[in-house]
Amino acid sequence: MAQKKIRVIQYGLGPIGIETAKLVTKKSGMELVGAVDISKDLVGRDLGEILGLDKTLGVRVTDNGKALFAKTGADVVLHTTGSRIRKIYPELEEIIQAGLNIISSSEELLFPLKENAELMKNVDNLAKKHQVTVLGTGVNPGFVMDALPLFLTAVCQDVKKIHMERIVDAGTRRYPLQKKIGAGMTTDAFYEKIGKKELGHVGLLESLYLVAEKLGMAFDDVIETIDPVVAEKAVKTQYFSLKPGDVAGIRHSVKGIKKEEAVITLDLRMYIGADDPHDSVHIVGIPEIKLRIEGGVAGDQATAAVLVNSVPVVINARPGLATVKDLPAAHFRG
Template sequence: MREPLRVVQWATGNIGTRSLKNVIEHPRLELAGLYVHSEGKAGVDAGELCGLEPTGVRATRDLGEITALGADCVLYMPAACDFDEVCRLLESGANIVTTRGEFHRPDGMDPAVRARVEAACGRGGSSIHSTGSSPGFITEAVPLVLASIQRRLDSLTIDEFADLSRRDSPGLLFGVMGFGQPPAALPEGRLTHGRTSFGPSLMLVAEALGMPLDSLEAGGEVAVARRPVEIAAGTLKAGTVAAQRITVSGMRGGRAVLNFRATWYCTTDLDPAWNVRSTGWSVRVDGDAPLDVELRFPVPLEEMAAVSPGYTANRAVNAVPAVCAAPPGIRTSTELPQVIAELG
């Protein structure tokens, strides 16, 4: 494997822009190309798009230009997964690290899609891996490490908290997530999407630990604003959704042995009152070596929008060497070596 590894950044949203900056500044990665979706970004120097000096690499909207580069890896970070694109990239010989969640657990994929992706990996001698902060780091890497000092695991519960009051993303908060709406108007499946978003990670971890799950159970609840509240994205009226809690539980032998619970909120003045915590994670392990681990983001709320993309983008960038060195195929967290950041 030659160094530096030649990497393409695919898409420049919040996460992709941070990833692009990381690649440019990385001591052992070289930016080979940049794919963008916006016509306004096409032809613009990559450095300009992430606040750095010019790199000589200009953004393109031409997939053919990307596959012709012979890059070692593509950091694939679009808003939606296009399996046609993915397969063309893999067939070209480029490995893929993606923050998309479709590839966390191959056994849970649509069989036809999985077969198509694996065939593309075989033709290109390439591999693909899904990672990020959540799911990814907190639902796979951390549980596997904490379980490594257990010889009996009764249960493992991950709590995620996110204060979204300073996030200036009206389309995401009000449109996709349903904040500011009457509880009955929440988008269909909003409170049960943990099954597909976080369930694959729980199943992967359980299988790696020799404790395959019998089933997944998913649900959720909401709390409303007690009075009107101004957040960065707009106004929440009294009586509209101001907090959401989704839960997905991995069941084994009639018990919930692996749990993920996310509490996302825009104010703490809620009805009913919830005991919310500052942004971060809490992991409770019940076994023969019990643990209670707190991982908080020590970032002022007004700086969170600038800092938080790194939690997802950084792990993807750090995983590039391991994925490039992996055998062809869809590679999971349980198959790759521990991701170690090259910071020198």
């Protein structure tokens, strides 16, 4: 007996949204029934063409989400428009009020930092009222520096410290990522942007606090540092040509401090030409766990995968705003 397909709307058609929508088209159990984007270049065009498929999908991009949700029944919206909860809140509100579940790549949605707590509480209340589930997830945050280390602690009798590293060769990543890590800037310009909070990775603090909450850890202090990684030799990507001394990328760290010691450290380095890219988790505990993922989990492909693999989990979850650790872990299904 044929199972009913899960009806999916893609909201946001930047590089991650396109990768996500393409993956949905490959899933036999899912069907793309709508797409939303504000870009004038995309509105009205067939999604198949935008995704680079060799066929049309009969789904035209619209910039009017509300009208789409009203006329097109769907089970879930894959939402990939932005990092900041303040920016995306009106979009989430519209989707939830239409009674649709949401899986979002918004980094801030992973876990409520103090400054976002009120808006996130609103999302939670609204989701419960409309009986839908909202999940913020991804690879980082959402997997390598939060869900994975927490998952590993299942085999620990005690956890004293966790040290996580993610070293990404940004030269292999999409343009917006290379841009947001400051590639090609002078170090002066870099620090100026840092001062204005225009550079840096969103989500490290969310990962830190998610891990801490689940482990039952409290910090005396949290230290965040953002510094440039400078190119030592000339290096060229599809988008940037760096001279020695140019900014190649970023080193962004957060540390949860307890009794003057870093008990949880997240050390993220994303730069063009990074040697030895990898993800690692070191749990100082009983037993000790030293995990390493060679090459690291490839960001863009993996982010699309996590969003799509989370669909069955979110559809079956209790209403409300969930975190990746409240739900059964997502997994691939062929």
